[in-house]
Amino acid sequence: MAANIEIAKTEVETIIEKAELIYAQNFPAITCFERAIFFSWGCIIGDCTFCYMSTQPAEKKPTETKRSTESILAEFILAKNLGWDIGFFTGGIGVFTPSEIEFLLRSAVEITEEKIWLSVGALSTPLIKKYLPYIKGVVGSTETINPVLHKKVCPSKPLQPYEKMFVEAKKLNLLTAMTFIVGMGEVNSDLTLLIDFIKKYQIDKIHVYGLIPQEGTMFQCHKPPTKEEQAWWIAQLRIACPKLDIQCGVWEDRMERVSYLLKAGANSVSKFRATALFGTSVARELELQAKKAGRQFQGTVTKLPDIDWNKEVEKLSFDSTLKKNILRKLNEYLAVMRKNITKNSN
Numbered sequence: 001m002a003a004n005i006e007i008a009k010t011e012v013e014t015i016i017e018k019a020e021l022i023y024a025q026n027f028p029a030i031t032c033f034e035r036a037i038f039f040s041w042g043c044i045i046g047d048c049t050f051c052y053m054s055t056q057p058a059e060k061k062p063t064e065t066k067r068s069t070e071s072i073l074a075e076f077i078l079a080k081n082l083g084w085d086i087g088f089f090t091g092g093i094g095v096f097t098p099s100e101i102e103f104l105l106r107s108a109v110e111i112t113e114e115k116i117w118l119s120v121g122a123l124s125t126p127l128i129k130k131y132l133p134y135i136k137g138v139v140g141s142t143e144t145i146n147p148v149l150h151k152k153v154c155p156s157k158p159l160q161p162y163e164k165m166f167v168e169a170k171k172l173n174l175l176t177a178m179t180f181i182v183g184m185g186e187v188n189s190d191l192t193l194l195i196d197f198i199k200k201y202q203i204d205k206i207h208v209y210g211l212i213p214q215e216g217t218m219f220q221c222h223k224p225p226t227k228e229e230q231a232w233w234i235a236q237l238r239i240a241c242p243k244l245d246i247q248c249g250v251w252e253d254r255m256e257r258v259s260y261l262l263k264a265g266a267n268s269v270s271k272f273r274a275t276a277l278f279g280t281s282v283a284r285e286l287e288l289q290a291k292k293a294g295r296q297f298q299g300t301v302t303k304l305p306d307i308d309w310n311k312e313v314e315k316l317s318f319d320s321t322l323k324k325n326i327l328r329k330l331n332e333y334l335a336v337m338r339k340n341i342t343k344n345s346n
Protein backbone atom coordinates (compact mmCIF):
# COMPACT_ATOMS: atom_id res chain seq x y z
CA MET A 1 0.00 0.00 0.00
CA ALA A 2 1.64 3.20 -1.07
CA ALA A 3 0.79 6.05 1.24
CA ASN A 4 -2.26 8.07 0.25
CA ILE A 5 -3.39 5.44 -2.24
CA GLU A 6 -6.94 4.51 -1.43
CA ILE A 7 -6.98 0.93 -0.23
CA ALA A 8 -9.99 -1.29 -0.76
CA LYS A 9 -12.47 -0.44 1.98
CA THR A 10 -13.75 -4.00 2.20
CA GLU A 11 -10.19 -5.26 2.80
CA VAL A 12 -9.72 -2.85 5.69
CA GLU A 13 -13.12 -3.63 7.12
CA THR A 14 -12.41 -7.35 7.19
CA ILE A 15 -9.12 -6.73 9.00
CA ILE A 16 -10.80 -4.31 11.42
CA GLU A 17 -13.45 -6.87 12.35
CA LYS A 18 -10.73 -9.34 13.27
CA ALA A 19 -8.68 -6.71 15.12
CA GLU A 20 -11.71 -5.55 17.10
CA LEU A 21 -12.29 -9.07 18.32
CA ILE A 22 -8.64 -9.47 19.33
CA TYR A 23 -8.73 -6.15 21.19
CA ALA A 24 -11.81 -7.29 23.14
CA GLN A 25 -10.05 -10.53 24.10
CA ASN A 26 -7.05 -8.66 25.50
CA PHE A 27 -8.22 -5.29 26.86
CA PRO A 28 -11.21 -3.81 28.67
CA ALA A 29 -13.64 -1.65 26.68
CA ILE A 30 -12.08 1.64 27.74
CA THR A 31 -9.98 4.34 26.13
CA CYS A 32 -8.38 7.60 27.15
CA PHE A 33 -6.64 10.67 25.89
CA GLU A 34 -2.87 10.65 26.21
CA ARG A 35 -1.10 13.97 26.48
CA ALA A 36 2.44 14.34 25.16
CA ILE A 37 4.00 17.13 27.19
CA PHE A 38 6.55 19.13 25.18
CA PHE A 39 9.39 21.14 26.66
CA SER A 40 10.68 23.01 23.58
CA TRP A 41 10.00 24.18 20.04
CA GLY A 42 13.50 23.61 18.71
CA CYS A 43 15.86 20.69 18.32
CA ILE A 44 19.57 20.40 17.55
CA ILE A 45 18.94 17.66 14.97
CA GLY A 46 16.33 19.79 13.26
CA ASP A 47 16.37 18.22 9.79
CA CYS A 48 13.70 15.51 9.90
CA THR A 49 11.84 16.37 6.74
CA PHE A 50 8.29 16.07 8.15
CA CYS A 51 8.88 17.84 11.45
CA TYR A 52 7.66 21.26 12.47
CA MET A 53 10.93 21.81 14.31
CA SER A 54 12.83 21.56 11.02
CA THR A 55 11.07 24.73 9.87
CA GLN A 56 12.40 26.88 12.69
CA PRO A 57 14.65 29.75 11.55
CA ALA A 58 18.32 28.74 11.48
CA GLU A 59 19.34 31.74 13.57
CA LYS A 60 17.05 30.64 16.40
CA LYS A 61 19.17 28.59 18.80
CA PRO A 62 17.33 25.42 19.98
CA THR A 63 18.30 26.25 23.57
CA GLU A 64 16.31 29.47 23.20
CA THR A 65 13.14 27.53 22.43
CA LYS A 66 12.69 26.14 25.93
CA ARG A 67 9.26 26.28 27.43
CA SER A 68 9.18 27.72 30.96
CA THR A 69 9.36 25.32 33.91
CA GLU A 70 6.10 26.68 35.35
CA SER A 71 4.27 26.13 32.07
CA ILE A 72 5.49 22.53 31.80
CA LEU A 73 4.63 21.69 35.40
CA ALA A 74 1.24 23.42 35.22
CA GLU A 75 0.40 21.13 32.32
CA PHE A 76 1.32 18.05 34.35
CA ILE A 77 -1.05 19.27 37.10
CA LEU A 78 -3.83 19.74 34.57
CA ALA A 79 -3.23 16.32 33.00
CA LYS A 80 -3.32 14.56 36.34
CA ASN A 81 -6.52 16.21 37.49
CA LEU A 82 -8.35 15.79 34.20
CA GLY A 83 -7.51 12.10 33.99
CA TRP A 84 -5.20 12.33 30.98
CA ASP A 85 -2.44 9.75 30.72
CA ILE A 86 0.97 11.18 30.02
CA GLY A 87 1.84 9.81 26.58
CA PHE A 88 5.39 10.93 27.13
CA PHE A 89 7.53 13.85 28.20
CA THR A 90 9.36 15.10 25.15
CA GLY A 91 10.90 17.95 23.22
CA GLY A 92 13.72 18.71 20.85
CA ILE A 93 16.95 16.83 21.24
CA GLY A 94 19.81 18.70 22.94
CA VAL A 95 17.69 21.53 24.28
CA PHE A 96 17.85 20.80 28.00
CA THR A 97 20.87 19.48 29.90
CA PRO A 98 20.52 16.05 31.54
CA SER A 99 20.33 17.73 34.96
CA GLU A 100 17.52 20.00 33.77
CA ILE A 101 15.65 16.98 32.38
CA GLU A 102 16.21 15.12 35.63
CA PHE A 103 14.78 18.04 37.62
CA LEU A 104 11.71 18.20 35.37
CA LEU A 105 11.21 14.45 35.56
CA ARG A 106 11.47 14.46 39.35
CA SER A 107 8.97 17.32 39.54
CA ALA A 108 6.60 15.63 37.09
CA VAL A 109 6.68 12.41 39.09
CA GLU A 110 5.93 14.32 42.30
CA ILE A 111 2.86 15.82 40.57
CA THR A 112 1.54 12.73 38.79
CA GLU A 113 2.59 10.28 41.52
CA GLU A 114 3.68 7.82 38.90
CA LYS A 115 6.68 7.22 36.67
CA ILE A 116 6.42 8.58 33.14
CA TRP A 117 7.45 7.75 29.59
CA LEU A 118 10.41 9.74 28.28
CA SER A 119 11.16 10.60 24.65
CA VAL A 120 14.33 12.65 24.30
CA GLY A 121 16.26 10.89 21.57
CA ALA A 122 18.41 7.78 21.76
CA LEU A 123 19.62 7.74 25.35
CA SER A 124 22.98 6.35 26.39
CA THR A 125 23.00 3.75 29.16
CA PRO A 126 24.38 6.18 31.81
CA LEU A 127 21.58 8.62 31.00
CA ILE A 128 18.90 5.93 31.18
CA LYS A 129 20.31 5.05 34.60
CA LYS A 130 20.25 8.70 35.67
CA TYR A 131 16.56 8.99 34.78
CA LEU A 132 15.64 5.49 36.02
CA PRO A 133 13.95 6.56 39.31
CA TYR A 134 11.45 8.65 37.34
CA ILE A 135 10.70 6.77 34.14
CA LYS A 136 8.56 3.74 33.36
CA GLY A 137 9.87 3.49 29.83
CA VAL A 138 11.70 5.08 26.94
CA VAL A 139 10.21 6.09 23.62
CA GLY A 140 12.23 5.89 20.42
CA SER A 141 10.98 8.34 17.80
CA THR A 142 11.68 5.85 15.06
CA GLU A 143 9.03 7.39 12.74
CA THR A 144 9.28 4.76 9.99
CA ILE A 145 11.01 1.43 9.61
CA ASN A 146 11.78 1.18 5.91
CA PRO A 147 15.56 1.89 5.75
CA VAL A 148 15.39 3.86 2.49
CA LEU A 149 12.46 5.99 3.59
CA HIS A 150 14.00 6.43 7.03
CA LYS A 151 17.14 7.90 5.53
CA LYS A 152 15.04 10.32 3.53
CA VAL A 153 12.83 11.53 6.38
CA CYS A 154 15.32 11.35 9.25
CA PRO A 155 18.73 12.01 7.60
CA SER A 156 20.46 12.73 10.93
CA LYS A 157 18.47 10.43 13.19
CA PRO A 158 19.43 6.84 12.37
CA LEU A 159 17.60 3.86 13.83
CA GLN A 160 20.61 2.03 15.26
CA PRO A 161 21.07 4.18 18.39
CA TYR A 162 17.39 3.64 19.19
CA GLU A 163 17.83 -0.10 18.76
CA LYS A 164 20.71 0.02 21.25
CA MET A 165 18.59 2.08 23.65
CA PHE A 166 15.76 -0.48 23.49
CA VAL A 167 18.16 -3.31 24.32
CA GLU A 168 19.66 -1.40 27.26
CA ALA A 169 16.23 -0.32 28.52
CA LYS A 170 15.02 -3.91 28.63
CA LYS A 171 18.07 -4.91 30.67
CA LEU A 172 16.95 -2.29 33.20
CA ASN A 173 13.37 -3.63 33.20
CA LEU A 174 11.98 -0.56 31.47
CA LEU A 175 9.12 -0.53 29.01
CA THR A 176 9.87 0.48 25.42
CA ALA A 177 7.81 2.38 22.88
CA MET A 178 8.30 3.52 19.31
CA THR A 179 6.61 5.90 16.90
CA PHE A 180 5.33 5.24 13.38
CA ILE A 181 3.98 7.89 11.04
CA VAL A 182 1.54 6.77 8.35
CA GLY A 183 1.54 8.77 5.12
CA MET A 184 5.20 9.55 4.44
CA GLY A 185 5.65 6.97 1.67
CA GLU A 186 5.69 3.63 3.51
CA VAL A 187 4.67 0.55 1.55
CA ASN A 188 2.60 -2.48 2.37
CA SER A 189 5.59 -4.77 2.77
CA ASP A 190 7.03 -2.53 5.52
CA LEU A 191 4.53 -4.22 7.81
CA THR A 192 6.73 -7.30 8.02
CA LEU A 193 9.74 -5.14 8.87
CA LEU A 194 7.72 -3.33 11.52
CA ILE A 195 6.41 -6.52 13.15
CA ASP A 196 9.91 -8.04 13.14
CA PHE A 197 11.28 -4.89 14.76
CA ILE A 198 8.58 -4.91 17.46
CA LYS A 199 9.24 -8.56 18.24
CA LYS A 200 13.03 -8.31 18.12
CA TYR A 201 13.18 -5.36 20.55
CA GLN A 202 10.16 -6.48 22.62
CA ILE A 203 8.43 -3.16 22.02
CA ASP A 204 5.57 -2.68 24.49
CA LYS A 205 3.85 0.28 22.90
CA ILE A 206 3.57 1.97 19.52
CA HIS A 207 2.30 5.44 18.63
CA VAL A 208 0.71 5.27 15.18
CA TYR A 209 0.35 8.81 13.85
CA GLY A 210 -1.08 10.08 10.60
CA LEU A 211 1.14 12.55 8.77
CA ILE A 212 0.37 16.20 9.47
CA PRO A 213 1.62 18.00 6.35
CA GLN A 214 3.54 20.85 8.00
CA GLU A 215 3.98 24.08 6.12
CA GLY A 216 7.58 24.63 5.10
CA THR A 217 8.41 20.90 4.96
CA MET A 218 8.67 18.66 1.88
CA PHE A 219 5.30 17.19 2.87
CA GLN A 220 3.40 20.47 2.90
CA CYS A 221 1.45 19.60 -0.27
CA HIS A 222 0.88 15.94 0.67
CA LYS A 223 -2.56 14.71 1.52
CA PRO A 224 -2.82 13.25 5.02
CA PRO A 225 -3.41 9.49 5.08
CA THR A 226 -7.02 8.40 4.82
CA LYS A 227 -8.68 6.82 7.83
CA GLU A 228 -8.50 3.46 6.05
CA GLU A 229 -4.72 3.82 5.59
CA GLN A 230 -4.11 4.69 9.25
CA ALA A 231 -6.55 1.98 10.41
CA TRP A 232 -4.89 -0.64 8.21
CA TRP A 233 -1.61 -0.30 10.13
CA ILE A 234 -3.30 -0.31 13.51
CA ALA A 235 -5.44 -3.35 12.73
CA GLN A 236 -2.56 -5.32 11.25
CA LEU A 237 -0.46 -4.60 14.35
CA ARG A 238 -3.33 -5.55 16.66
CA ILE A 239 -3.69 -8.89 14.85
CA ALA A 240 0.06 -9.60 14.82
CA CYS A 241 0.73 -8.37 18.39
CA PRO A 242 -2.46 -8.86 20.44
CA LYS A 243 -1.04 -7.38 23.66
CA LEU A 244 0.78 -4.44 22.14
CA ASP A 245 -0.31 -1.06 23.52
CA ILE A 246 -1.30 0.93 20.41
CA GLN A 247 -1.91 4.63 20.55
CA CYS A 248 -3.42 6.47 17.61
CA GLY A 249 -2.38 10.05 16.98
CA VAL A 250 -5.24 12.08 15.57
CA TRP A 251 -5.10 15.78 14.72
CA GLU A 252 -8.23 17.85 15.34
CA ASP A 253 -9.19 17.92 11.65
CA ARG A 254 -9.67 14.14 11.79
CA MET A 255 -11.78 13.60 14.89
CA GLU A 256 -14.46 11.75 12.96
CA ARG A 257 -12.03 8.88 12.39
CA VAL A 258 -11.36 8.17 16.09
CA SER A 259 -14.06 5.49 16.48
CA TYR A 260 -12.77 3.80 13.34
CA LEU A 261 -9.20 3.70 14.67
CA LEU A 262 -10.38 2.45 18.08
CA LYS A 263 -12.32 -0.32 16.38
CA ALA A 264 -9.15 -1.14 14.47
CA GLY A 265 -7.58 -1.94 17.83
CA ALA A 266 -6.04 1.26 19.18
CA ASN A 267 -5.97 1.59 22.97
CA SER A 268 -5.78 5.36 23.31
CA VAL A 269 -5.81 8.64 21.42
CA SER A 270 -3.22 11.42 21.30
CA LYS A 271 -2.16 14.53 19.33
CA PHE A 272 -5.40 16.33 20.20
CA ARG A 273 -4.64 19.89 21.41
CA ALA A 274 -6.50 19.24 24.62
CA THR A 275 -5.65 22.44 26.47
CA ALA A 276 -6.50 24.88 23.68
CA LEU A 277 -9.53 22.88 22.53
CA PHE A 278 -10.85 21.76 25.91
CA GLY A 279 -14.64 22.08 26.09
CA THR A 280 -15.08 22.83 22.36
CA SER A 281 -17.22 20.89 19.91
CA VAL A 282 -14.09 19.06 18.70
CA ALA A 283 -13.42 17.88 22.25
CA ARG A 284 -17.03 16.74 22.58
CA GLU A 285 -16.60 14.84 19.33
CA LEU A 286 -13.60 12.99 20.76
CA GLU A 287 -15.63 11.73 23.71
CA LEU A 288 -18.56 10.84 21.40
CA GLN A 289 -16.25 8.91 19.11
CA ALA A 290 -15.09 6.77 22.04
CA LYS A 291 -18.72 5.97 22.82
CA LYS A 292 -19.40 5.18 19.18
CA ALA A 293 -16.59 2.62 19.30
CA GLY A 294 -18.14 1.01 22.40
CA ARG A 295 -15.43 2.32 24.71
CA GLN A 296 -15.77 4.16 27.98
CA PHE A 297 -13.74 7.39 27.82
CA GLN A 298 -11.60 7.80 30.93
CA GLY A 299 -10.90 11.32 32.11
CA THR A 300 -12.39 14.37 30.45
CA VAL A 301 -11.72 16.87 27.67
CA THR A 302 -15.04 18.66 28.13
CA LYS A 303 -15.85 19.21 31.82
CA LEU A 304 -13.69 20.86 34.46
CA PRO A 305 -13.89 18.91 37.69
CA ASP A 306 -14.38 20.74 40.96
CA ILE A 307 -10.76 21.01 42.05
CA ASP A 308 -9.10 23.34 44.51
CA TRP A 309 -6.23 24.24 42.14
CA ASN A 310 -4.48 26.40 44.78
CA LYS A 311 -4.31 23.37 47.04
CA GLU A 312 -2.99 21.20 44.21
CA VAL A 313 -0.05 23.59 43.76
CA GLU A 314 0.43 24.40 47.44
CA LYS A 315 0.92 20.76 48.45
CA LEU A 316 3.98 20.42 46.19
CA SER A 317 7.50 20.66 47.59
CA PHE A 318 8.77 23.30 45.11
CA ASP A 319 10.04 26.70 46.25
CA SER A 320 7.47 29.43 46.74
CA THR A 321 8.46 31.42 43.62
CA LEU A 322 8.06 28.40 41.38
CA LYS A 323 4.72 27.54 42.99
CA LYS A 324 3.49 31.11 42.47
CA ASN A 325 4.50 30.95 38.80
CA ILE A 326 2.93 27.52 38.29
CA LEU A 327 -0.34 28.77 39.75
CA ARG A 328 -0.29 31.82 37.48
CA LYS A 329 0.27 29.61 34.44
CA LEU A 330 -2.35 27.10 35.56
CA ASN A 331 -4.90 29.90 35.89
CA GLU A 332 -4.07 31.07 32.37
CA TYR A 333 -4.80 27.58 31.00
CA LEU A 334 -7.96 27.27 33.09
CA ALA A 335 -9.20 30.67 31.87
CA VAL A 336 -8.99 29.47 28.25
CA MET A 337 -10.77 26.23 29.13
CA ARG A 338 -13.57 28.03 31.01
CA LYS A 339 -13.99 30.47 28.14
CA ASN A 340 -14.29 27.56 25.68
CA ILE A 341 -16.87 25.85 27.89
CA THR A 342 -18.99 29.01 28.17
CA LYS A 343 -18.74 29.69 24.44
CA ASN A 344 -19.75 26.16 23.53
CA SER A 345 -22.39 25.58 26.18
CA ASN A 346 -25.37 26.07 23.86
Ligand code: SF4
Binds near residue numbers: 044048
Ligand atom coordinates in the same frame (compact mmCIF):
# COMPACT_ATOMS: atom_id res chain seq x y z
S1 SF4 B 1 14.74 14.73 16.06
FE1 SF4 B 1 12.55 14.84 16.54
S2 SF4 B 1 12.21 16.97 17.13
FE2 SF4 B 1 14.22 16.91 16.11
S3 SF4 B 1 13.79 17.41 13.98
FE3 SF4 B 1 13.71 15.19 14.14
S4 SF4 B 1 11.54 14.66 14.54
FE4 SF4 B 1 11.83 16.86 14.92
